[in-house]
Amino acid sequence: MIPWIKGQVSRQAHVDLPPNTFEEEYARSGFSGKYAHLYRSAPPVGWTHIEGDLKPRAYDIKLRSIKSQHLLEGRMPLLGNQDVVVSIQPLDKPMSYFFRNADSDELYFAHKGSGRLETDFGPLTYETGDYLYIPRGTVYRLDPKTASEFLLIESASEFQFPDKGMLGQHALFDPAVLEVPDPSLGVTTMTQASSYELKIQREGQITTVHYPFCPINTIGWKGTLSVWKLNVRDIRPISSDRYHLPPSAHTTLVAKNFVVCSFLPRPLENGDPKAMKVPFYHSNIDYDEVLFYHAGDFFSRSGISHGMLTFHPQGIHHGPHPKAIARTNQQQNTNEIAVMIDTRYPLKRLEQSNRIEIEDYWKSWM
Ligand SMILES: [Fe+2]
Numbered sequence: 001m002i003p004w005i006k007g008q009v010s011r012q013a014h015v016d017l018p019p020n021t022f023e024e025e026y027a028r029s030g031f032s033g034k035y036a037h038l039y040r041s042a043p044p045v046g047w048t049h050i051e052g053d054l055k056p057r058a059y060d061i062k063l064r065s066i067k068s069q070h071l072l073e074g075r076m077p078l079l080g081n082q083d084v085v086v087s088i089q090p091l092d093k094p095m096s097y098f099f100r101n102a103d104s105d106e107l108y109f110a111h112k113g114s115g116r117l118e119t120d121f122g123p124l125t126y127e128t129g130d131y132l133y134i135p136r137g138t139v140y141r142l143d144p145k146t147a148s149e150f151l152l153i154e155s156a157s158e159f160q161f162p163d164k165g166m167l168g169q170h171a172l173f174d175p176a177v178l179e180v181p182d183p184s185l186g187v188t189t190m191t192q193a194s195s196y197e198l199k200i201q202r203e204g205q206i207t208t209v210h211y212p213f214c215p216i217n218t219i220g221w222k223g224t225l226s227v228w229k230l231n232v233r234d235i236r237p238i239s240s241d242r243y244h245l246p247p248s249a250h251t252t253l254v255a256k257n258f259v260v261c262s263f264l265p266r267p268l269e270n271g272d273p274k275a276m277k278v279p280f281y282h283s284n285i286d287y288d289e290v291l292f293y294h295a296g297d298f299f300s301r302s303g304i305s306h307g308m309l310t311f312h313p314q315g316i317h318h319g320p321h322p323k324a325i326a327r328t329n330q331q332q333n334t335n336e337i338a339v340m341i342d343t344r345y346p347l348k349r350l351e352q353s354n355r356i357e358i359e360d361y362w363k364s365w366m
Helices: 322-330 351-356 361-365
Strands: 022-027 035-040 057-060 076-080 084-091 098-101 105-119 122-126 130-134 139-155 196-202 205-211 228-231 251-255 258-263 288-295 308-312 337-343
Touching: 057 351, 057 361, 076 351, 084 337, 098 105, 105 288, 122 130
Parallel strands: 098 196
Antiparallel strands: 022 035, 057 308, 076 084, 084 139, 098 139, 105 122, 105 130, 105 139, 130 228, 196 205, 251 258, 258 337, 288 308, 288 337
């Protein structure tokens, strides 16, 4: 489609904006559909008050002082809809039971700690920065070696890798780096018990099944479906020296009605002083956006630190903080590590999210 052009605009998106303007990308389908660039005389986040429920929100997992009331130890669901539930899960001692999620595929992201994941396919060790994928129906148990904190993404549909398109099949990471478990490396560290508990989640309810033997007892397996792990250090992000790439360039996994992206250390747009280095303003017309800040320096956001999670729902703008725009000229690289979950349908704030919400986050652009 040929774009219409009215008034003062830049020749190309995200480059050489008209003087004293702020660019907003107003776009369908998570920036891949029809679009308009709006050049505004003030940033759309320059509000003074917000009355009502729709506002940018932030959560800090360091604030969790009240014990989670979830049926599973420590699991604290924060946001969810019919497609996906986002939780945090601290774990400082081995699980005393085995678990099978019959509702969802699970994707853990290890924010802190290290340890062992025991599964029907064998054990894997884990460390900070690992994604751990557990397909729906797999029995597993986590045995932390050091106190661990996870971001947990439960998906009602199967996680898939995105189509790499023009970048080729080895882009972002070579699938050969995925590590799968080997049952010859042992079964469980659970000391000899006379009875083993398996908790099964189905339609949100837990059923406990008791066995006289360990429910993980596979001696071999073959096939194309397995648990796997992927550390973010093995993801090699793409960047452009002269063009600010959209978040979709950082997609790690896709599922029905949501995507998971990894923002990783990379050079900024240093090849043209007129190219934007910070994200453009946007209001997520078709997607809710959740960002978990794992490590590094989040230069486009002030007041954000490790272990925080922001929630930018559809319909209200966000973009760089004013101080960040001033800072960007000195930056040549970003060293941030963050996990983003973009959902096609609105996320509900779940009951326990109130406990760790940072009330004044929406004021941070003022
Ligand atoms: Fe965004």
